[in-house]
Amino acid sequence: MAEEMKVIVFALGREEYGIEVDKVRTIERMMPITRVPKTPDFVKGVINLRGVVIPVIDLRGRFGLEETEPGDNSRIIIVAAADLEVGFIVDSANDVMDLMSDTIENPPEVVGGVKAKYLSGVAKLDGNRLLILLNLAEVLNRSEIIQLERVVE
Amino acid sequence: MDTNQYLSIFIDESNDHLQSLNENILRLEQQPDDIDIVQVIFRSAHTLKGMSAAMGFEDLASLTHEMENVLDLVRNGKLSMNDHMFDALFRCLDALEAMVQDVIKGGTGSGDVAELVERLKSIVTGDAENNTSESSSSASADIPANLILDQFQLSVLSQSLESGHRVYYIEVKVQENCILKAARAYMVFDVLERNGEVVKAHPSVEEIEQEKFGNSFAVYYISQVDEAELRDSICRVSEIESVTITAVDKSSLSDVAHSESYRQPAADAVKETAAASASAAVLPSTAVIPARSAVPAAAGGGAAAARTIRVDIERLDSLMNLLSELLIDRVRLEQLSSEVKRGDLTETVEHMARVSADLQNIVLKMRMVPVDSVFNRFPRMVRDVAKSLGKKVDLVITGADTELDRTVIDEIGDPLVHLIRNAVDHGLESISERTAAGKPETGTVHLRAYHSGNHVFIEIEEDGKGIDRAKVLQTAVKRGIVPAEEASSLSEDQVNMLIFAPGFSTADKVTDLSGRGVGLDVVKSKISSLGGDVSVQTKQGSGTKFTIQLPLTLSIIAAMLVKLGSEKYAFPLSSIIETGSIRKADIKSVHGNFVTEYRSSIIPVLSLAAVVDSPGYREDNEAETEMLVIRKGDKLAAVLVDEFIGQNEIVLKPLGEYLRNLDVVSGATILGDGQVALIIDPNTLIK
Numbered sequence: 001m002a003e004e005m006k007v008i009v010f011a012l013g014r015e016e017y018g019i020e021v022d023k024v025r026t027i028e029r030m031m032p033i034t035r036v037p038k039t040p041d042f043v044k045g046v047i048n049l050r051g052v053v054i055p056v057i058d059l060r061g062r063f064g065l066e067e068t069e070p071g072d073n074s075r076i077i078i079v080a081a082a083d084l085e086v087g088f089i090v091d092s093a094n095d096v097m098d099l100m101s102d103t104i105e106n107p108p109e110v111v112g113g114v115k116a117k118y119l120s121g122v123a124k125l126d127g128n129r130l131l132i133l134l135n136l137a138e139v140l141n142r143s144e145i146i147q148l149e150r151v152v153e
Numbered sequence: 154m155d156t157n158q159y160l161s162i163f164i165d166e167s168n169d170h171l172q173s174l175n176e177n178i179l180r181l182e183q184q185p186d187d188i189d190i191v192q193v194i195f196r197s198a199h200t201l202k203g204m205s206a207a208m209g210f211e212d213l214a215s216l217t218h219e220m221e222n223v224l225d226l227v228r229n230g231k232l233s234m235n236d237h238m239f240d241a242l243f244r245c246l247d248a249l250e251a252m253v254q255d256v257i258k259g260g261t262g263s264g265d266v267a268e269l270v271e272r273l274k275s276i277v278t279g280d281a282e283n284n285t286s287e288s289s290s291s292a293s294a295d296i297p298a299n300l301i302l303d304q305f306q307l308s309v310l311s312q313s314l315e316s317g318h319r320v321y322y323i324e325v326k327v328q329e330n331c332i333l334k335a336a337r338a339y340m341v342f343d344v345l346e347r348n349g350e351v352v353k354a355h356p357s358v359e360e361i362e363q364e365k366f367g368n369s370f371a372v373y374y375i376s377q378v379d380e381a382e383l384r385d386s387i388c389r390v391s392e393i394e395s396v397t398i399t400a401v402d403k404s405s406l407s408d409v410a411h412s413e414s415y416r417q418p419a420a421d422a423v424k425e426t427a428a429a430s431a432s433a434a435v436l437p438s439t440a441v442i443p444a445r446s447a448v449p450a451a452a453g454g455g456a457a458a459a460r461t462i463r464v465d466i467e468r469l470d471s472l473m474n475l476l477s478e479l480l481i482d483r484v485r486l487e488q489l490s491s492e493v494k495r496g497d498l499t500e501t502v503e504h505m506a507r508v509s510a511d512l513q514n515i516v517l518k519m520r521m522v523p524v525d526s527v528f529n530r531f532p533r534m535v536r537d538v539a540k541s542l543g544k545k546v547d548l549v550i551t552g553a554d555t556e557l558d559r560t561v562i563d564e565i566g567d568p569l570v571h572l573i574r575n576a577v578d579h580g581l582e583s584i585s586e587r588t589a590a591g592k593p594e595t596g597t598v599h600l601r602a603y604h605s606g607n608h609v610f611i612e613i614e615e616d617g618k619g620i621d622r623a624k625v626l627q628t629a630v631k632r633g634i635v636p637a638e639e640a641s642s643l644s645e646d647q648v649n650m651l652i653f654a655p656g657f658s659t660a661d662k663v664t665d666l667s668g669r670g671v672g673l674d675v676v677k678s679k680i681s682s683l684g685g686d687v688s689v690q691t692k693q694g695s696g697t698k699f700t701i702q703l704p705l706t707l708s709i710i711a712a713m714l715v716k717l718g719s720e721k722y723a724f725p726l727s728s729i730i731e732t733g734s735i736r737k738a739d740i741k742s743v744h745g746n747f748v749t750e751y752r753s754s755i756i757p758v759l760s761l762a763a764v765v766d767s768p769g770y771r772e773d774n775e776a777e778t779e780m781l782v783i784r785k786g787d788k789l790a791a792v793l794v795d796e797f798i799g800q801n802e803i804v805l806k807p808l809g810e811y812l813r814n815l816d817v818v819s820g821a822t823i824l825g826d827g828q829v830a831l832i833i834d835p836n837t838l839i840k
Contacts, residue, residue: 034829035720036808037765038816046808046821048481048829051474053806053821084811140811 003101009131010077010093012059017090017132018097018123025078025085027093030070042067047076047087054078056087062139063118081136097131099123104133160256163208165463167253170197174246175533182239182536191228198224201249203363210262213252219273220245226277241272243537306353306373313375314403318349321376321383324397326369331392335364340390348383349376368394373401466559469520476509476516477804481827483509521556524602524611527566528553531573531600538577545584545595546577555602557609561703564683565611568676572613572699573598575673580617580697590694592616608685609705614698620691622648632657649689653677684710684727710805712822713781714798714830717762718769721830722794723803723822724781728835730789731782732797737775749791751782756789759838764817770795785839792838805832 007018008027026049033045033056042061046053056076060067073092078085107119120135174197181190198220205213220242226232248269256262310320325341327334338361345351351358353373356366376383380398387396483506490502528550539546557565581587581596588594599614625648629635634654635643643651651657655674680687685703704710704727712723713732740747740758747758758780762770772778772793781792803822806829808815819834 032828034821034831035768036812036815036818036831038818039812043812046812046829046831048823048827051477051481051823053808053823053829055809055811085809086811 005099005101007097007099007131007133008077008093009095009097010075010088010090012063012091013065015132016129017134018099019077019079019134019136021096023079023081023136025080028076028078028087030074030076030089044089049078049087052085054085054087056089058089059139060089062088063115079136079140081140084140086140097125099131107132159208163204164253164257166204167201167249167256170201171246171250171253172529173197174201174249176529178239178242178246179532179536181234185234188228188230191224195221195224195228200363203365205262208262210252210256212263212266213249216245216248216252216266216269219270219277222277223273232276238276241269241276243533245269245273309352310373310375310401311403314401318375318377319379320401321374321380322371322399322401323374323383323387324369324371325387326394326396328392328394329368331368334366334368335362337390337392338362338366338370341387341393344386344390345372345374345376348378348386349374464519466520469516469559473516473520473804476513477823479509480513481823481825484825484827518556520559522559522562523554523556524562524565524609525553527562527569528600528602530566531569534570535573535577535598538574542578543583544577544581546581547595547597548573548600549597550600552602555604555609557703558705561683564679565701565703568679568687568701569611569613571673571676572701573600576613576615576617576697576699580615582618586618590618604705609703611701611703612698613701614696616696619693619695619697620649620652620689621693625649625651628657629654646688649691652689653687710803712801712803712832714801714803714824715761715779715781715794716796716798717765717767718795720765720767720769721798721824721828722761722765723801723830723832724783724792724835725832726800728783728785729781730784733780733782734777735780735791735793736777751789751791754789756782756791757839758791758793760793761833762793762795764838765833783835783838785836788839790839792835803830803832 006021008021008024009016009018011017028047028049031047033047035045036043036055040061042058044056044058044061046055058067068091070089071091073094075090075093076087077090077093078087103125104121104123107116107122109116118135118138119132121133123131123133125131174194177190177194177197181187181194184190198217202214202217202221205211205217223232223238223242227234232238248264248266252262252264255264314320323345325338327337331337342351342354342358342361351372351374354361355371360366361370378386380400384396384398387393483502486502487506490498531550532548535546535548576598577596581598582590582592584594587596597616599612601610601612601614603610622645626635626640626643629651630637630640634651634657653673653676657673677687680701680703683703685701687699687701689697689699691697711726713726713729714721714723716722735749735758740749742748743755748755749758750756760772761767762772772795779794779797781794783790783792803824806821806823808818808821808831817834817837818831820832821829822832824830
């Protein structure tokens with residue numbers, strides 16, 4: 001039986017990504033970020049989200065993609081998973097979409113330069129669009145903060 | 154009936170009642186003839202019995218029932234308290250506590266109470282039989298049907314009469330088949346309180362609320378309304394069988410006053426009156442000081458309990474978060490209004506600023522709890538420890554109303570237990586030693602709490618034998634804590650601090666209470682983890698004093714804000730010794746490390762900009778720069794910064810689980826402009 005799921009759709013470069021809606025707390029515009037020393041480059045720092053201090057990471061940097069300066073469309077998606085609350089800086093976030101679980105396929109080894117272990121699947125959408133679903137547990141894996149792992153080019 | 158939803162209420166209230174039983178039985182031990190205290194104890198036991206029975210905890214109920222029987226005889230003067238009985242009662246309390254603990258852990262609250270029940274029964278039958286014949290005739294107390302007023306209530310009534318109010322004595326009878334008696338009674342009270350004031354009720358308002366009355370209850374009532382109207386409005390409450398209203402005038406009032414015999418009135422129904430609030434205010438400080446504890450504490454107990462509610466600490470935390478958001482918006486609004494320059498806007502914003510400042514104060518205060526909630530278990534503990542050691546000990550508690558942050562309170566209990574046990578066990582001498590030394594037989598342990606600046610101090614002082622320097626040194630050397638050659642050169646304070654070293658114990662024999670060599674080091678590390686400090690002063694032959702210094706709260710600290718280019722950082726003020734400036738020429742290089750001279754000693758110099766990789770600032774090209782001198786233990790270091798912003802109270806925020814275990818940064822705070830500033834952990838700067 002195919003189940004329906006809702007995902008938040010956001011963009012990094014030309015690719016479209018999805019995070020299940022129940023993992024997303026809010027989506028915020030860019031706001032001042034306080035740099036935290038002695039952290040990997042992709043950890044941009046911390047923000048004040050209504051009185052709670054939340055770390056923010058640049059997803060481009062996390063995936064080893066080239067980092068760009070945030071623009072007008074840039075957003076911070078606050079996700080909550082596995083007791084962690086973290087903000088993701090993305091190029092834009094503008095859609096909520098219903099997906100049928102039977103349209104999701106296992107990810108190929110590398111999609112758009114992002115290692116497969118960070119992904120939980122790829123969904124084919126109409127009009128030849130691909131939606132890449134994130135494996136949050138792996139993206140938020142703390143051991144990699146320490147190891148500073150990079151995707152092999 | 155599904156009782157699960159009431160379980161947490163039951164647990165909370167049982168703990169309260171057990172605590173009050175403990176306190177009051179202790180007080181009774183000091184003043185065995187005070188019937189008032191017996192009354193309070195009886196009521197606590199009675200309520201506990203009712204609650205346990207309702208929740209189906211049979212063993213709890215049967216034990217409290219027997220306690221009640223004994224207490225009933227005591228309060229009716231048929232039995233007088235003796236040592237044997239006190240011990241039995243305390244044993245019962247322990248058993249009750251164990252059972253309640255079992256309930257908390259999800260157990261059935263059962264326990265073996267047969268022996269205790271037997272013991273209590275033997276008290277009731279044995280001692281009581283001898284006494285009943287002579288004292289039963291004189292016991293007037295068992296006729297509670299008539300209302301007895303105390304001095305205060307009498308004066309309230311007579312003053313009301315003088316000022317033209319009417320005073321009634323009202324008896325209300327509820328229909329026999331009425332199901333919700335308490336609800337009906339409540340409706341009657343509601344009617345009454347709309348038009349006047351209930352001065353005294355029998356049974357007490359609390360008992361009525363708990364449906365602990367037969368079919369009728371009576372009140373003294375002050376009102377402007379006339380009798381017929383009153384009767385009419387009470388009768389409108391359904392299921393009321395009859396209302397008897399008797400107007401009370403001056404002469405009948407004085408009759409009542411005279412009829413009040415030696416028996417003291419029950420104190421708890423005074424709840425609505427000013428007396429209760431006054432005595433509630435003195436309650437926290439009456440902990441164990443026998444001289445001033447008698448009646449006000451008893452009266453305040455009931456009233457104070459009714460005036461508080463329990464709130465989940467998480468809700469307070471989120472309230473605090475919401476508030477800090479509000480404060481940030483306030484700062485923005487203030488900026489906007491100063492730009493817009495409209496009088497009425499500025500006025501509104503200023504008012505909002507004042508209100509939110511008050512709000513902040515209240516929220517912060519809500520997290521504060523009097524240390525009494527920790528101290529209140531010590532009188533009992535000291536009694537038991539002293540008894541088992543055959544010592545006589547007076548515990549004098551002062552400043553029990555001193556307030557500390559909830560999180561600190563939760564953590565401070567165990568270290569204090571340890572220090573107080575130590576004081577009684579090791580500090581105080583045995584009775585024979587004391588008499589030989591020309592001291593009074595009874596040793597005194599002072600437990601004090603007080604505010605000073607941003608800290609709360611807790612002192613535990615006894616007048617015992619003091620710490621034996623030679624013995625401490627000998628043990629420390631033997632245990633390898635201090636090398637033998639260094640031992641003789643240690644200062645007084647250094648020797649005293651040795652007792653906090655891990656693996657140290659001077660007790661000659663291991664007792665049940667202390668002397669296992671674990672403890673004081675745990676005490677010290679616990680207190681340090683709370684951001685506090687513990688020190689000890691001692692005088693051979695005349696006593697020892699432990700002083701614990703604690704931060705007022707863990708969520709707000711005083712900090713120095715500094716700037717590095719565009720970035721802002723906070724240093725906890727507690728680790729800063731001095732701020733100043735330093736010329737580049739005064740920084741010397743020794744083996745590649747930078748040092749400088751500070752008050753005739755050489756201390757290392759660190760660049761904060763280098764430590765945090767500041768993107769926008771380096772002090773290299775400045776001839777003179779600001780510095781902070783920080784301290785870790787007795788090590789000092791100078792930290793170079795760009796600019797001081799100033800001293801501020803900051804709210805501590807965790808950085809979040811994702812950035813756990815960071816070096817250098819211990820947390821974050823939100824500044825007035827809404828930006829996050831990181832808090833530097835100075836301990837990591839000094840290696």
